[in-house]
Amino acid sequence: MQLRRLGSIIVKELRQLRRDKLTFAMIIGIPTMQLVLFGYAINLDVRHLEAGVLDQANTARSRELVAALAATEVMKLDKQLQSPEQVDAALRVGEISAALIVPPDFETRLERPDRPAAQIVVDGSEQVIQAAARQLAAFPIYNNTGWTSRTAGIEVVNFYNPQRRAALNTVPGLVGVILTMTMVLFTAIALVRERERGNLEMLIATPVSPWELTIGKVLPFVGIGLVQVTIVLLLGKLLFDVPLRGSVLELYVSALVFIVASLSLGVFLSTLATSQFQAMQMAFFTFLPQILLSGFMFPYAGMPVVAQYVAEVLPLTHFLRLIRGIMLRGATLGELWHSLAALGVFIVIVLTFAVSRVRKRLD
């Protein structure tokens, strides 16, 4: 390893990157676009949800409750239902996403704080609706003593998805997903491009060592990865008010380790691919399991055991634990050390495979 040579490779790489308008645009564009797109899916401010009403009491106070809930505009309580069977059917076909059920003994229940006075039945397969219903459950109910907010006022029953996942998980998760996509793809492509364009044939006839070349080409992407993390975090804060409860430094340390893990994977893929197109296909091949099994899309705890084992191998799984822990729960790296260690093991193993395959020959 020779510093001047390494430096010249980094300078060359940055110059090329500056002139590659498309890649440059992707570096900024991918995080911004994804955040905005995903951002609207995590919008908790639900309005005009299609909902039904089954008012079995049909008293003055029950009608008052229906009117008061309708006034919040969270639910559109237009559809009048006649029986619990109708509620089931309407939910199943997706005609409504929630239903307010006022039992026949609503009046007596109101006087007894131990039992919920009414029920909101929710299509739990939609995260956002669940969250909205939970807000409504805290709605104060008028009884003889006036408007009160009782814990047992309205009961929320979750259909189809008993696990309540906080949608805010998406933004920290997105940091990981964006790094996975750009870091693996860009490095694999950048390294294969050198081979495809014939530059490598020129370089291997010079004293450049394969490691100077690989590290020199990969280092600029570490910086780019950190820029992307910053973009997502800033936009997440500005647009969606995502909290950062833990330490900023520890967050960046985790991101750095994860970036190195993703770059290692990219280097490894580049040793397998013979063309930029192949490198791209391979990169996408690694995205799918990472995005589906890491806990970004579906909760880890809900997956079958085999899928959980697979997830443990994926770097994104561990990074999501780190970043969610730090950002949402205010956890420290000391508490999350095993996830950090898992990333370290991943880096060592993948880099070892890559080293064994990087050769300075044409055959």
Add this chain to the structure above:
Amino acid sequence: MNDDVAIHAQGLTKRFGTLTAVDNVNLTVRKREVYGFLGPNGSGKSTTIRMLCGLMRPTAGEIDVLGYKIPRDAEALKRRIGYMTQRFTLYEDLTVGENLDFLAAVHELSRAAARARIGELLERFRLADRRDQLAGTLSGGQKQRLALAGTVLHKPDLLFLDEPTSAVDPQSRREFWESLFELADMGTTLLVSSHYMDEAERCTRLAILDHGRVVADGTPHDLMANLPGRTLLVETAKPREAQRSLQGVQGIIAMAQIGTSLRVLAKAGADFERQVGERLKAAGVEAQVHPIAPNLEDVFVVATSNNKESSHAAA
């Protein structure tokens, strides 16, 4: 190894699966020579060069380049050689100056030495006014000059040039060869592959490759002198008819129409001048037949038409 020898290869062989790309090649290149590899596409020129530079490992054979055992000492050799391919392998999205800066750093030239050397090369290869132009926007000839400048930046003792002029016009080719001879004058040994006869003829020594074998080698002069009485010129008003009537004559290797005359290349031995004359007379074609001096194309055709026969002829 003799101090005067730059490259020595013995029994050099490379197989890719069942294909033998280079087959038992023996080669000796002396220092300061401009040694040519002449051969059709797929004759093993590139593979041989790559093995000699240590970019590929031979399946069998011994290689000694500048006193280094290859492939064992390939890394040490790389500091003393330059390697240039037909394809432009510098970075098209870097400027002329940036490309040379990069290569200077790769070869560990100090910043001051690099500045001086790059300035000198830009002048010599007439690229000084192109310094800030992207390499991808240069013309074919300029790209070639830039590639050569990059290849000789670290003053290598030995240059491997794999079909360096395939992509440039005749004017640029001539200029390029002027640069090569300048380098040879300064003491550099050159190994150049080509499929152009005129280029091969300019080499001080030459090997003709066909199907991975060296089918002839020697100085261009000696190779041509080895074909006495075997090339005839048939001057006639009807060259196409003459060619038709000579079709099937035993011993004719090749015929080529050159303007209004016909060039006939024959195997060694028989008295072809008389035989051809009689055949034309019998066919009623009026023609004058006389022997002419063989050129390198004749040597090439003889050598590649029949490996066994020609290697004797050229020996």
